[in-house]
Amino acid sequence: MKYLIVSDIHGASDSTRFILEEFEKEKCDKILLLGDILYHGPRNDLPPFYNPKEVIKLLNPYKDKILCIKGNCEAEVDQMVLDFKILDSFDGILNDIEVHLEHGHHLDLYHGTSPLVLFGHTHIPECIWDERGFYKINPGSITIPKNNSKRGYGIWENHTITLYTMDHEEIAKYTY
Numbered sequence: 687m688k689y690l691i692v693s694d695i696h697g698a699s700d701s702t703r704f705i706l707e708e709f710e711k712e713k714c715d716k717i718l719l720l721g722d723i724l725y726h727g728p729r730n731d732l733p734p735f736y737n738p739k740e741v742i743k744l745l746n747p748y749k750d751k752i753l754c755i756k757g758n759c760e761a762e763v764d765q766m767v768l769d770f771k772i773l774d775s776f777d778g779i780l781n782d783i784e785v786h787l788e789h790g791h792h793l794d795l796y797h798g799t800s801p802l803v804l805f806g807h808t809h810i811p812e813c814i815w816d817e818r819g820f821y822k823i824n825p826g827s828i829t830i831p832k833n834n835s836k837r838g839y840g841i842w843e844n845h846t847i848t849l850y851t852m853d854h855e856e857i858a859k860y861t862y
Contacts, residue, residue, distance in 0.1 A: 687781060688713065691840035691847070693720035693789070693806025694827035696727065696759070700735040701828040702744045704852060705839060709748075712841055717748065720806035720825070721757020721789035723772075724764055733829045742767050757789040758807065781844060783862055790824065802862070811838045811849050813858040823860060825849055 690709045695701050709717055723745070724738040745752065749769040756772045765772050776787040777800060786800040790807030796818075803822045810833045811826030826838035826849070836851040849857040 687715040689716050689718050689842040690714045691718045691825045692828050694722040696829045697724045697738040698733045698735045698829040699737040699740040702741045717752045719754040721755045722759045725759040727759045730830050755787050755789055758791040810835050811857045813860045
């Protein structure tokens with residue numbers, strides 16, 4: 687399967703439109719949405735194109751194509767307006783590998799056995815080996831990048847995950 691990996695939309699309609707256009711253009715099967723969908727959060731400035739109601743309208747038609755993880759900015763009311771389930775985390779097999787998906791604000795508590803962890807939260811893209819015994823991949827934020835990074839997302843096809851900027855510049859690649 688082919689997955690589009692995205693995190694930290696934070697209510698930005700331009701970011702959501704971009705991701706859905708990439709999803710269609712790349713002919714992806716599913717979107718792995720790693721949290722912080724609608725609210726910008728008290729530590730972040732209000733992003734340009736902040737329009738959570740528009741984000742809801744854009745994402746809901748894709749409800750059967752989204753595997754969504756709860757972020758630290760999600761509230762109970764978010765589940766009431768989104769037509770897809772928001773999971774606390776996900777553990778399972780995707781593209782022939784055991785994977786753990788979470789937002790990342792509790793990543794220091796993870797002690798599972800999955801060799802691959804996908805997360806968001808930090809707004810900084812990375813593909814690195816964790817000394818606890820797993821590879822961790824963060825697509826960065828599609829809306830509010832931090833640490834001099836650019837707005838980013840990932841594409842996971844077969845056994846390769848590639849992180850990109852919105853300008854389609856490759857940031858990192860992981861093959862297993």
